[in-house]
Amino acid sequence: MDFGLKLTVFLTSAFVSTISSVHHVLGNDDLVTNLPGQPAVDFHHYAGYVTVNEKNGRTLFYWFYEAMSHPDDKPLVLWLNGGPGCSSVGYGATQEIGPFIVDTDGQGIKFNNFSWNKEANMLFLESPIGVGFSYSNTSTDYDHLGDEFTAHDAYTFLHKWFLKFPSYRTRNLYIAGESYAGKYVPELAELVHDNNKDPSLHIELKGILLGNPETYDAEDWRGLVDYAWSHAVVSDETHKIISESCDFNSNDTWGNEDCCKAVDEVLKQYKEIDIFSLYTPVCIGDTAGSDHKSLQVMMKRTSNMMPRILGGFDPCLDDYAKAFYNRLDVQKALHVSDGHYLRNWSICNKKIFDDWADSKPSVLPIYKKLIVAGVRIWVYSGDTDGRVPVLSTRYSINTLGLPITKAWRPWYHKKQVSGWFQEYKGLTFATFRGAGHAVPCFKPSSSLAFFSAFLLGESPPSSR
Structure with missing residues (x-):
């Protein structure tokens, strides 16, 4: 770790001891006071930039919401969306779990009754550079984007952010995210864990929470195919060809023409519906999103990366967010x-x-390291997502071979079955019944209850 960051951390630690009760003093320049259309609220929120590399002018944008009540007593949660290349502010903060959700006309926001800042102080980060409002003044920085680059910038961001909000320097931290953040989150958590060996860099990392996460490329891909077949998206014949000709563990699998053609057939069928939510309508009509109603498919058949699919779970909502964030008064x-x-x-x-050039084929070795370290790991899956389906996650977790401590059973919210869950030694896995890729959009109330259980380290309710 460079001397500059260590000095920054030292100064932060010294400063927090003097003003720990006034956690937003240094963040006042970033206080948001006149957000257009904002509902009246009793909590503070802040937005702005943190420079993670002074020499290159590399700067990340964040939006931070204090907890709705007793923020001094509640943990800090960093939320990351994936892509790679998608905005945590545009998705997580204002479509899923933040207090303000973009309204359907794209011109305003409305209050979210199930915002996660009811339970925690929520920090949303647009990462890496090139995502949302985050940028670099050095064009060559964009040539290095990948998992490792992103993790190191996010780690530097955290320490620099603590200078603005010093009382959070010693607060319990949880890192959460969905989709490709299934790689971002464990990678950042590993960096925190490894650097915590230096007391001057210590961060109170307590757990990670992962929704429909990309985890292990080979199993993710196998699960995508099996899920499409088991949910009648593709034919028996297509699935049979894939089973016989595709070896997703091999770097050479995309050299097999039969395999490629059959996989292309799976993706072709998914263009007809929303792969992120099998049973809901796609965005069609005279909206700005109609041009994007087809799934964008990107096949990366390279030696170091499995194929990936880029897209949003609701093209219409994406356009509302775009309209809102491209307003001058909002900016x-x-x-x-x-x-x-x-x-x-x-x-x-x-x-x-x-x-994107640097992508770990599996983050399961990081899971193992964090489990040994006692970091809480919860993974959840919306069971109508075809992009990173529940089968992919089950396959990935099964390869860990963890002992089961609480057998598969339903969990409940408001006396109804919200999904099923199983507890392993060091990991909890749960499903959300009837939810797509971005679970909180589909199940906002049960998502908040589940999030609360995660923070408490308590099992989801297993009785009505």
């Missing part, structure tokens, strides 16, 4: 513009996705 309120110059914001940066 001024969030401290990304001076009110005269408009920054171009998009919910996903396709170029990042196309150029």
Whole structure:
């Protein structure tokens, strides 16, 4: 770790001891006071930039919401969306779990009654550079984007962010995310864990929470195919060809023409529906999103990366977010513009996705390390997602061979079955019945209850 970061951490630690009770003093410049259309709330929220590399001008955008009540007594949760190249502010903060959700006209926001800042202080980060409002003044930085680059910048961000909000320096931290953040989150958690050997860099990492996460490329891909077949998206014949000709554990699998043609057939069928939510309508009509109603498919048949699919779970909602964040008054309120110059914001940066070079084929070795370290790991799956389906996650977890401590059983919310769960030694896995890829969009109330159980380290309710 470089001297500059260590000095930053030392100064943070010294400063927190003097003003730990006034956690937003240094963040006042980032206080959001005039967000257009914002409902009245009793909590503070902050947005702005943290520079993670002074020399290159590499800067990440965040939006932070204090807990609705007793923020000094509640943990800090960092939320990351995936892609790679998609915005945690555009998805997580304002479509899923933040207190303000973009409204259907794209011109305003509405209050989310099931916001996760009821239970925690929520920090949303647009990462890496090139995502949302995050950027670098050095063009060559964009040539290095990948898992390791992203993890190191996010780690530096955390320590720099603690300078703005010093009382959070010693607060319990949980890292959460979904989709490709299934790689971001464990990778960042591993970096925190490894650097915690240095007391001056210590962060109170307590757990990670992963929704429909990309985990282990070979099993993710096998699960995608098996799920499509088991849910009648593709024929028996197509599935049989894949079973006989595809070896997803091999780097050479995409050299097999029969395999490639059969996999292309799976993706072709998924273009007809929403792969992120099998049983809900796609966005069709005279909306800005109609041009994007087909699934964007990107096949990366390279030696170091399994194929990936880029897309959003609801193209219409994506466009509402785009309209909102490209308003000059919104950008001024969030401290990304001076009110005269408009920054171009998009919910996903396709170029990042196309150029992504560094992707771990599996983060399960990190799971093993974090389990040994006593870090809480909870994984959940919306069971109508075809993109990173429940089968992919079950296959991946099964390869860990963890002992079962609590057998498969339903969990309940408001006296109804919300899904099923199983507890292993060091890991909890749960499903959400009838939820797609971005679970909180489909099951906001039960998601909040599940999140609360995670923070408490208690099993989801297993009786009505």
